[in-house]
Amino acid sequence: MKGMINKSMQNWAGNLQFTPADIAYPSRSEEIRKRVLDAISANQKIRVVGSGHSWTDLIATDGLLISLDQYEGIIKNEKDEFIIRAGTKIKKLGELLFNEGLGLENLGDIDVQSIAGAISTGTHGTGICFGSIATQIEEIKFINGRGEEITCSDKENNSLFKCAQVSLGALGIITEMKCRCMPAYKLVFEAKKEKFSDVIAQLDKLIAQNRNFEFYWFPYSEVVQTRYSNITQDDVEKPGIGSFINDILLENGALKVVSELARIFPFFAPSASKLAASLVSGTKKKNWSHKVYATARLVRFNEMEYNIPIPRFKELVREVADVVAKNRFKINFPTENRFVKADDIYLSPAYNRDSAYIAAHVYKGMDYKPYFETLESIFINNGGRPHWGKMHTQKADYLCTVYPRWNDFLKWRQEMDPKGIFLNNHLHEILGC
Numbered sequence: 001m002k003g004m005i006n007k008s009m010q011n012w013a014g015n016l017q018f019t020p021a022d023i024a025y026p027s028r029s030e031e032i033r034k035r036v037l038d039a040i041s042a043n044q045k046i047r048v049v050g051s052g053h054s055w056t057d058l059i060a061t062d063g064l065l066i067s068l069d070q071y072e073g074i075i076k077n078e079k080d081e082f083i084i085r086a087g088t089k090i091k092k093l094g095e096l097l098f099n100e101g102l103g104l105e106n107l108g109d110i111d112v113q114s115i116a117g118a119i120s121t122g123t124h125g126t127g128i129c130f131g132s133i134a135t136q137i138e139e140i141k142f143i144n145g146r147g148e149e150i151t152c153s154d155k156e157n158n159s160l161f162k163c164a165q166v167s168l169g170a171l172g173i174i175t176e177m178k179c180r181c182m183p184a185y186k187l188v189f190e191a192k193k194e195k196f197s198d199v200i201a202q203l204d205k206l207i208a209q210n211r212n213f214e215f216y217w218f219p220y221s222e223v224v225q226t227r228y229s230n231i232t233q234d235d236v237e238k239p240g241i242g243s244f245i246n247d248i249l250l251e252n253g254a255l256k257v258v259s260e261l262a263r264i265f266p267f268f269a270p271s272a273s274k275l276a277a278s279l280v281s282g283t284k285k286k287n288w289s290h291k292v293y294a295t296a297r298l299v300r301f302n303e304m305e306y307n308i309p310i311p312r313f314k315e316l317v318r319e320v321a322d323v324v325a326k327n328r329f330k331i332n333f334p335t336e337n338r339f340v341k342a343d344d345i346y347l348s349p350a351y352n353r354d355s356a357y358i359a360a361h362v363y364k365g366m367d368y369k370p371y372f373e374t375l376e377s378i379f380i381n382n383g384g385r386p387h388w389g390k391m392h393t394q395k396a397d398y399l400c401t402v403y404p405r406w407n408d409f410l411k412w413r414q415e416m417d418p419k420g421i422f423l424n425n426h427l428h429e430i431l432g433c
Contacts (some may be wrong), residue, residue, distance in 0.1 A: 011052040018063035036388035037147040045137035050117025054389035057426035094290030102181040106130040111294035120387035126338035127212040134165040139178035145417025188232040214336035223277035252298040259363040272332035305387035307349035313329035313356040334359035346405035349385040396432025
């Protein structure tokens, strides 16, 4: 997120701009609570920003914007359950935990987000034995819309806790959370160039037999890049020139070049996708977990991601490939396909179902709407639930039909924030309140 002289703000992707009345950077929980109490007295709206890695309008406000960038770090260790400040960036958290001989059981593929922002939008990694990042949180403390400090957990205020784990920032401002950890561990990561049809045919086996498995499919081709991560006892290998060539030069540099060509000459986009597919190579690395999960994202894009039940995934991805070929969309970015364990968090897209996540990307500056609209209709026909931080067009009338505990969340939202000081236009639309 970056601020300018006139306090205009924009997100990482650049698709969202807004101008808050004021921006605050509290460094203590007492400051956060005072800001909330002052806003209540002034009848002022509040939204909280993490790292600006959401594509939706969740953070937009013309009221008070609170950044937790100065509210980071570990507060204390309680028998390997760490209480951490909500603004702590995931990358920094990984390093802090590693210094204690610990690690998180799973992470997503980007580590620049704040931990509170990541859980509040249902951010996830991949691995069918693991839930989203929010499932690793065992207690949450937040300041609600009454200015009260609330603590909830699996053991205390359980129903409220299941709302707070993925809250969209609609209950209040998260200040602290207790995070479940495990002894530090190493992963061996391997990326391969494989055939789409082969991967789909073996998908159940690939998901079941690997700790973390995902794949990228390159439109207009049979090429996928598969990614496997499994625990290893081998020694750490320092990243070599091969890792640099794959991660930076190919995945970012070459992608940037072909994407620019596709933006300038849209008719070239399908060929650009095939060209990118031809450049896919294999790579392997061994390192501590927090240094393996995340990948560099230097090329900016727009993204839509949906969660669907795993039993529908194989047929659905074939349908996606067919409609892409039929419509000849002007796209060249691959889709990302990941797999996540069911959970019991009320507004988690993985609520009560083992899930596949399909993310579609379009290079910044290119027209994404025809592609996203077509894919979104396929996802909706398969009971899809949108990622809360990625582009989608769904409103409360649809969302309430795919979340069984929808009304429970709305009840707690009203209880925690009766004046709606944490609501903005986007939340009014998606929550229907």
